[in-house]
Amino acid sequence: MKAGDAPRPIALWWLPLAAGLLPAAGAVVAFGLAVAQGQFPSCNPLLDGCVSISRAGRHDVPNIAFRALLLPGATLQAIVWLLTPGWLQRVGAPRDRLLRALPYVGAIAAAFLVLYGTFLGTDGPGYQWMRRYGVVVYFGFTCIAMLIVGGAVQRVADTSEGLRHAGAALYLLVAALPVLGVANVASPLYLEGQAAQDAFGNVTEWWGALVFTIFFVLLGWLWRRTRFTVAPATLGS
Numbered sequence: 001m002k003a004g005d006a007p008r009p010i011a012l013w014w015l016p017l018a019a020g021l022l023p024a025a026g027a028v029v030a031f032g033l034a035v036a037q038g039q040f041p042s043c044n045p046l047l048d049g050c051v052s053i054s055r056a057g058r059h060d061v062p063n064i065a066f067r068a069l070l071l072p073g074a075t076l077q078a079i080v081w082l083l084t085p086g087w088l089q090r091v092g093a094p095r096d097r098l099l100r101a102l103p104y105v106g107a108i109a110a111a112f113l114v115l116y117g118t119f120l121g122t123d124g125p126g127y128q129w130m131r132r133y134g135v136v137v138y139f140g141f142t143c144i145a146m147l148i149v150g151g152a153v154q155r156v157a158d159t160s161e162g163l164r165h166a167g168a169a170l171y172l173l174v175a176a177l178p179v180l181g182v183a184n185v186a187s188p189l190y191l192e193g194q195a196a197q198d199a200f201g202n203v204t205e206w207w208g209a210l211v212f213t214i215f216f217v218l219l220g221w222l223w224r225r226t227r228f229t230v231a232p233a234t235l236g237s
Contacts, residue, residue, distance in 0.1 A: 026057065146215055
């Protein structure tokens with residue numbers, strides 16, 4: 001860059017991409033390592049429900065690999081939720097109370113994901129509390145954040161060339177989460193035996209995590225499509 005030239009803006013699309021892919025990569029790597037160690041037989045957890053995400057990354061080297069990718073991903077998710085209101089305003093969304101609440105909702109979700117990753121592999125009542133409530137709060141608040149973003153994108157989609165059909169796609173992803181939740185809760189009505197119900201619960205957990213991954217990847221694509229950038233001076237201020 002020549003002297004006197006304005007610094008080039010920094011593209012931000014890679015942030016949501018990494019925020020979605022790092023936790024997914026952590027789960028996949030931990031699963032593969034655990035199978036290689038003989039912790040459980042090889043299977044397709046998206047279809048068989050042979051193991052939960054937590055069990056795949058609970059012990060030994062798989063636990064280390066899982067947390068090494070999950071915790072940075074959780075931090076990036078918090079940053080993405082912090083930046084998303086600014087992106088939505090740039091594409092024409094009004095700064096209403098939902099947009100103002102989005103960073104707080106996202107921060108709570110990310111904090112509970114950090115809590116989950118930090119205590120994964122420990123024993124005792126604290127782990128049981130984390131396992132039961134940490135995952136639920138993360139899933140719930142992330143779903144709320146996704147709903148806020150989907151609604152805002154839907155409202156401006158008709159006036160922004162880069163967002164056509166994006167709102168509907170985001171809403172479909174959001175709608176998939178309660179469908180998975182209801183199916184899981186209702187599983188005793190159509191599945192016999194605790195083993196079958198546990199396996200189905202594992203399947204819904206993996207598919208729910210996949211939905212989150214797709215959402216962040218799609219958000220990264222939208223940030224790139226709409227050329228969402230920040231000036232270097234802004235980062236240093």
